Amino acid sequence: MYAPGDVRVVDREDPRIIETTDAVIRLTATCICGSDLWPYRGAEPIDADRHLLMGHEYVGVVEEVGADVTSIRVGDFVVGSFVISDNTCEICRAGYQSKCVHADFVHGTVGTQSERARIPYADGTLVATPGMPDDDLIPSLLAASDVLGTGWFGAVAAEAGPGKTVAVVGDGAVGLLGVLAARELGAERIIAMSRHASRQALARGFGATDIVTERGDEGVARIKELTDGLGAHSVIEAVGTQESMMQAIGSTRPGGHLGYVGVSHDVQLPGDELFFSEIHLHGGPAPVRRFLPDLIDRIWRREIDPGRVFDLELPLTDAADGYKAMDQRRAIKVLLRP
Amino acid sequence: MYAPGDVRVVDREDPRIIETTDAVIRLTATCICGSDLWPYRGAEPIDADRHLLMGHEYVGVVEEVGADVTSIRVGDFVVGSFVISDNTCEICRAGYQSKCVHADFVHGTVGTQSERARIPYADGTLVATPGMPDDDLIPSLLAASDVLGTGWFGAVAAEAGPGKTVAVVGDGAVGLLGVLAARELGAERIIAMSRHASRQALARGFGATDIVTERGDEGVARIKELTDGLGAHSVIEAVGTQESMMQAIGSTRPGGHLGYVGVSHDVQLPGDELFFSEIHLHGGPAPVRRFLPDLIDRIWRREIDPGRVFDLELPLTDAADGYKAMDQRRAIKVLLRP
Numbered sequence: 001m002y003a004p005g006d007v008r009v010v011d012r013e014d015p016r017i018i019e020t021t022d023a024v025i026r027l028t029a030t031c032i033c034g035s036d037l038w039p040y041r042g043a044e045p046i047d048a049d050r051h052l053l054m055g056h057e058y059v060g061v062v063e064e065v066g067a068d069v070t071s072i073r074v075g076d077f078v079v080g081s082f083v084i085s086d087n088t089c090e091i092c093r094a095g096y097q098s099k100c101v102h103a104d105f106v107h108g109t110v111g112t113q114s115e116r117a118r119i120p121y122a123d124g125t126l127v128a129t130p131g132m133p134d135d136d137l138i139p140s141l142l143a144a145s146d147v148l149g150t151g152w153f154g155a156v157a158a159e160a161g162p163g164k165t166v167a168v169v170g171d172g173a174v175g176l177l178g179v180l181a182a183r184e185l186g187a188e189r190i191i192a193m194s195r196h197a198s199r200q201a202l203a204r205g206f207g208a209t210d211i212v213t214e215r216g217d218e219g220v221a222r223i224k225e226l227t228d229g230l231g232a233h234s235v236i237e238a239v240g241t242q243e244s245m246m247q248a249i250g251s252t253r254p255g256g257h258l259g260y261v262g263v264s265h266d267v268q269l270p271g272d273e274l275f276f277s278e279i280h281l282h283g284g285p286a287p288v289r290r291f292l293p294d295l296i297d298r299i300w301r302r303e304i305d306p307g308r309v310f311d312l313e314l315p316l317t318d319a320a321d322g323y324k325a326m327d328q329r330r331a332i333k334v335l336l337r338p
Numbered sequence: 339m340y341a342p343g344d345v346r347v348v349d350r351e352d353p354r355i356i357e358t359t360d361a362v363i364r365l366t367a368t369c370i371c372g373s374d375l376w377p378y379r380g381a382e383p384i385d386a387d388r389h390l391l392m393g394h395e396y397v398g399v400v401e402e403v404g405a406d407v408t409s410i411r412v413g414d415f416v417v418g419s420f421v422i423s424d425n426t427c428e429i430c431r432a433g434y435q436s437k438c439v440h441a442d443f444v445h446g447t448v449g450t451q452s453e454r455a456r457i458p459y460a461d462g463t464l465v466a467t468p469g470m471p472d473d474d475l476i477p478s479l480l481a482a483s484d485v486l487g488t489g490w491f492g493a494v495a496a497e498a499g500p501g502k503t504v505a506v507v508g509d510g511a512v513g514l515l516g517v518l519a520a521r522e523l524g525a526e527r528i529i530a531m532s533r534h535a536s537r538q539a540l541a542r543g544f545g546a547t548d549i550v551t552e553r554g555d556e557g558v559a560r561i562k563e564l565t566d567g568l569g570a571h572s573v574i575e576a577v578g579t580q581e582s583m584m585q586a587i588g589s590t591r592p593g594g595h596l597g598y599v600g601v602s603h604d605v606q607l608p609g610d611e612l613f614f615s616e617i618h619l620h621g622g623p624a625p626v627r628r629f630l631p632d633l634i635d636r637i638w639r640r641e642i643d644p645g646r647v648f649d650l651e652l653p654l655t656d657a658a659d660g661y662k663a664m665d666q667r668r669a670i671k672v673l674l675r676p
Contacts, residue, residue, distance in 0.1 A: 090566070095593060099592030101567075245609065255429065255432045255625075260613070263613065264609035264612070264613035266609070267609025267613075268607065269609060270605075270606060271578075271602035272605070274607065275623075278436065278622030281618070282617070282618045283613060284592075284614060284615065284617075285614065287593075
């Protein structure tokens, strides 16, 4: 990305092993993330000298490994997290690989909207599938790399589970997969907040039992109406704006759990409202690596189909068109084939 | 309280049973809370027509009960929460009595810096002790009413427990009893942040293993030094200012838990810092009622001595002097005897 709105597919230096813990993979598929729209829309700075290396969701085949890589082999089909992690430090062992002491974002450093990519800490970042996947599994495995893993973390952070009413703020791919995650985690009732018919339909397909079209204070009031005036036990926030956060806080009952995974932009949380809301708040960049083995397993056994969030597929060379389609909300999520 | 700095002991209408769920108690002891200093210092408005009825921490003997009160009897010695609760609604049953559907703050409505008080929802708000307490137990039982219960909630919200390093921001009575709670909950290491020798000594007496005198960014850096650069697993925030909250957030490791119980004043939490900190945040007005049976039991068996936070005792008639002493930090906490 050269500037807001300016995405180009250009030749870059070919990736190669630098550290002994690296792997080089050939991308089978990659995609455009909702978070890629922040710089595309000018809401995040782009360094004019360096451009911004785009892409952080990826599946592919390992072509080379460094001397110290032990669990990943050449020829493996792998899914990787959008954050590099060693998966051995104390923070990783506690399940927070996205805050690993060696954490680095793939976005801006590796850039997986590409044909090949060098992945640092391959053992700690990548997970191999049981074998070469059927082609129809590729979108779902790709989704695990971020958008499913992030929705899943939102649902886990919101403590979605049996007997719980879960509300989901945001009907982008992450919110929709938050619905799927809440269903998989056993939630009793799942309220998707969406005003777009196609997204409502997908939400219902993923397990939403109720749809709320209102937003802001009206959305909060509607959630309260649906929950005996108390609010939802669990709320997943998947947008990252002031309005969406306040809507999510207001929709959570006292003692309930808000899992927020929308990348926060220009948000200021009023301390007193948060204090007197008495909710649990947890979120941040999803530790996808924690969930990857389980998510791959569920996909491999065809229990879940998160790949349905991809409603447009383009060759990598047409990436710019993909950005446009997502920016204009013509597509929920765009899969790119190198 | 007639105005900031203006506390008067005056005659009020004698409390009597109004609702069938009420009890009227004769106060054995009451006290001044750190939160009472907010209006005293002009940081909270005081309605000039109504004055502000002060006092929300209380122990005493039941003198009258309404027709529907079943678990509390005339003659019982009782400890009450600083928030009225029915203890039967869905929110109460989930352990959030401070957000009961019938919740009301004792502060400003009942005002227990008095000789007698009408306590609504007596069954849900009050807990009787096993018998009439020895006089030396009174301060500790009184502490359970708020300051211990609040410190305890902070430690529970911060998930203090075995193997955990706990940092405590704030060396007021709540922070000090957060230290005690963390010890009781089995924390391995407890770092008290304090620059006052007498409070440091009390913190050590309650179980602090380390003292950090630095504040703000320097305080955060010191906590990181003491925790392999990672931050504490659990942080209890017991102040309620912007600086203390940011200090607490910065001191918590990714995936760690911040329990915040200092009443929030003019705090704005930056969404992006909170997001990327990846911590758990939980707090608010403590659901003391949840903890009261356990706390009374620990005090009754003389396992804990939270009453040590009271370092000044005055007759109720001298309440104004008590406020002055706490405002000037000459006293940590003032016990008042009606």
